[in-house]
Amino acid sequence: SxxxxxxxxxxxxxxxxxxxxxxxxxxxxxxxxxxxxxxxxxxxxxxxxxxxxxxxxxxxxxxxxxxxxxxxxxxxxxxxxxxxxxxxxxxxxxxxxxxxxxxxxxxxxxxxxxxxxxxxxxxxxxxxxxxxxxxxxxxxxxxxxxxxxxxxxxxxxxxxxxxxxxxxxxxxxxLPEREFRAGYAEVAKYGLIDDPAFFAWLEENHRGVFAGGPERAHAIQTSCAAKAAVVVRDETEQGDRALLNLGHTFAHAFERLTHYDGARLVHGEAVAIGLVCAFRFSAALGLCSGQDAGRVEGHLRTVGLPTRIRGIPGWDGDAAAILDAMFQDKKVKRGALTFILARGIGQSFISRGVEPSSVREFLDAEL
Ligand code: NAD
Ligand code: ZN
Structure with missing residues (x-):
């Protein structure tokens, strides 16, 4: 059925x-x-x-x-x-x-x-x-x-x-395995935004999702329902819908810096690294525990997704280049950057006033 x-x-x-x-x-x-x-x-x-x-x-x-x-x-x-x-x-x-x-x-x-x-x-x-x-x-x-x-x-x-x-x-x-894995980053994203029980479920059931068991349809249904709920609250992207960009301010910069070359990095892989960055950045700002950031990275690594900037094939960029790429993003408004940060797994929120200097400091430490 x-x-x-x-x-x-x-x-x-x-x-x-x-x-x-x-x-x-x-x-x-x-x-x-x-x-x-x-x-x-x-x-x-x-x-x-x-x-x-x-x-x-x-x-x-x-x-x-x-x-x-x-x-x-x-x-x-x-x-x-x-x-x-x-x-x-x-x-x-x-x-x-x-x-x-x-x-x-x-x-x-x-x-x-x-x-x-x-x-x-x-x-x-x-x-x-x-x-x-x-x-x-x-x-x-x-x-x-x-x-x-x-x-x-x-x-x-x-x-x-x-x-x-x-x-x-x-x-x-x-669907090629790599494309499936990349899509999975977006599935995990819904748990990380506001559904900690779903993220915990994925930690337990990811094998069934990948193998095409009944878990796969459940994960798709949960994800669609999560996105639909946000869309219904905010159809034309004035407010809440920005939560769907969790991990994406970073991800878009990585895609730009790899020239949208899917052979190096497909969108979902950039999102996986971006999600880990969002949580590690939140932890560095003292908003979320290092343990939660570790859980995010551990799960994405377990399913075979990249989780670190240095892991991007052919990567030779630095923090300044990433910051430049972020400022070119259309979602950036005058000076301050909009980030989706998190107080924990499933506790993300929109932060409109992130200082470029704090991002710079975080990226320097990551690289
Ligand atoms: P894609 O459409 O390029 O598909 C990926 C590859 O898989 C393609 O080569 C395709 O031919 C192949 N493929 C797809 N289904 C297959 C199947 N069942 N069997 C075999 N091969 C199959 O990429 P995508 O990741 O599906 O989508 C990326 C695009 O989605 C980007 O352009 C992005 O901007 C857009 N996007 C839009 C929204 C939105 O809200 N409209 C949200 C996220 C992403
Ligand atoms: Zn995406």
């Missing part, structure tokens, strides 16, 4: 369904959520080989007209050129306003397809079928869509909520 996380956003309320075999049932489920609509599937080459055929069969069995556009895999696809290609493919397939854009893929496809759905015909319906762990627990929840600009990541986009999210946990079996 499937788990359902309901996202109560008034007229735009929708369900996230988590379970096995959802792609095989997608035709029926999409047909029920958006009766009579045709589907424009946006996907990438990896998914076109693995899970697209099952999705097409399912839509055909449900009598749903469909077309597809296949993009190359990778972050570089979240660009103006592919955005144009995707929009024109949807329009060229004679999709109307009430029809559905279906994103079958990881966060790259979800963000790109969602942005196309937000603007083609001034807004089409949108269904997410997230296929990476990161997409299932993070990017498919919350309604943020967009592409990258040469000036930076995610600088062009829109808020556009889906009508339905289908998180098929079985599709994760074909």
């Amino acid at each position: 499937d788990a359902i996380v309901h996202v109560p956003l008034g007229e735009r309320a929708y369900d996230i369904r988590i379970g096995h075999g959802l792609i095989e049932r997608a035709g029926e489920l999409i047909g029920a959520a958006t009766p009579g609509a045709a589907c424009a599937i946006v996907t990438d080459e990896n998914l076109a080989r693995t899970h697209l055929p099952a999705l097409e069969r399912s839509l055909e069995a449900a009598g749903i007209r469909h077309a597809q556009v296949v993009c190359p895999p990778g972050e570089a696809t979240k660009c103006y050129r592919w955005f144009e290609t995707v929009c024109d493919a949807i329009i060229g397939a004679r999709m109307e306003r009430g029809d559905v854009v279906v994103a079958l893929g990881g966060g790259v496809i979800g963000d790109l397809a969602g942005f196309a759905a937000a603007v083609v015909r001034r807004g089409m319906r949108f269904v997410q079928i997230p296929t990476s762990l990161l997409a299932q627990v993070d990017s498919s929840v919350g309604g943020k869509t967009g592409i990258n600009s040469p000036h930076g990541k995610n600088l062009v986009g829109a808020f556009h909520q889906p009508s339905l999210v289908l998180a098929d946990v079985g599709v994760l079996d074909t």
Whole structure:
């Protein structure tokens, strides 16, 4: 039986369904959520080989007209050129306003397809079928869509909520191990933000999550519910939603300094190091115990994630470079840095006035 996380956003309320075999049932489920609509599937080459055929069969069995556009895999696809290609493919397939854009893929496809759905015909319906762990627990929840600009990541986009999210946990079996592990950093993040019992559960049950046991669906459901709760409280990111950036002020700096080269560091790996930094920094400021910081690092290391800045392949940066990279981040406001700090596991809070000098001191000690 499937788990359902309901996202109560008034007229735009929708369900996230988590379970096995959802792609095989997608035709029926999409047909029920958006009766009579045709589907424009946006996907990438990896998914076109693995899970697209099952999705097409399912839509055909449900009598749903469909077309597809296949993009190359990778972050570089979240660009103006592919955005144009995707929009024109949807329009060229004679999709109307009430029809559905279906994103079958990881966060790259979800963000790109969602942005196309937000603007083609001034807004089409949108269904997410997230296929990476990161997409299932993070990017498919919350309604943020967009592409990258040469000036930076995610600088062009829109808020556009889906009508339905289908998180098929079985599709994760074909996801490369490294990508799964990276997504796990975001799962652990939800425990660290405000759910100490979930973090303790992960410490006990991570093997089942990785092996694809029933623990996996539970971890995904808990994570979706955690993100959905924050999104509902703060849909357009005025306040509380910043908690989701735990570890990310550091992580974004590491990604920038490794030139977004996934061969060196993928996002979730940067987040793992960033989470450890957030807790070690909190401990250095006397906010949280060194024991809690040690638990965070111990767990992430146990599942095989990197936890230290010096562990980044080819790392030759220094504290000044990291600080510079943090100041380029779009979330930085005049001088003071916004950090998510913690008083303990599951006790994170937003701190808007962190002095650059205290970060500098912490980083010097880390390096
Ligand atoms: P991704 O979409 O590039 O997917 C990672 C790789 O795994 C790709 O090569 C993809 O083809 C492959 N893949 C995905 N599912 C697969 C499967 N089931 N089997 C085999 N291969 C599979 O990367 P991602 O980590 O899923 O997403 C990263 C993107 O998400 C970034 O662009 C980031 O900005 C975005 N993001 C958005 C939000 C949001 O709120 N909108 C939040 C977090 C991240
Ligand atoms: Zn993240």
